[in-house]
Amino acid sequence: MQRSLEGLQNLKGQLIAVSPVIMENAIALKEKLALTFPMTIDNGNSAARKFGLVYSLSDPLRPVYEDFGVNIPEANGDDSFELPIPATYIIDTDGIVRAAHINADHTRRLDPEDIISALESIK
Numbered sequence: 001m002q003r004s005l006e007g008l009q010n011l012k013g014q015l016i017a018v019s020p021v022i023m024e025n026a027i028a029l030k031e032k033l034a035l036t037f038p039m040t041i042d043n044g045n046s047a048a049r050k051f052g053l054v055y056s057l058s059d060p061l062r063p064v065y066e067d068f069g070v071n072i073p074e075a076n077g078d079d080s081f082e083l084p085i086p087a088t089y090i091i092d093t094d095g096i097v098r099a100a101h102i103n104a105d106h107t108r109r110l111d112p113e114d115i116i117s118a119l120e121s122i123k
Helices: 002-010 023-033 043-050 059-067 072-076 112-121
Strands: 017-019 039-041 054-056 082-084 087-091 097-102
Touching (some): 002 112, 043 054, 043 082, 072 082, 087 112
Parallel strands (some): 017 039
Antiparallel strands (some): 054 082
């Protein structure tokens, strides 16, 4: 998304990332990946929950994540093992959702070219 940011901005698009991680982790991630778009913190996955986009990591998967160095409760600053389902929404200036992409497989995201096409279709 960072590589496509200029194209989005040329179409007057605004990219905002939403994450349940605590501020310290969000800042570290932005610095590590050199992200220049805003990131907002969704404490306790409250916004994701309103969209029906939260799931709890099953007990058998928790040690797998930990083996990869991912401590979800520590990252999110709570004692849950909840994660948001990745989603992308394209919302026009009237607040109308013009496109949405939701996929529990975090490796399958909406292609930036599809986002640009959706922005181009908004009159």
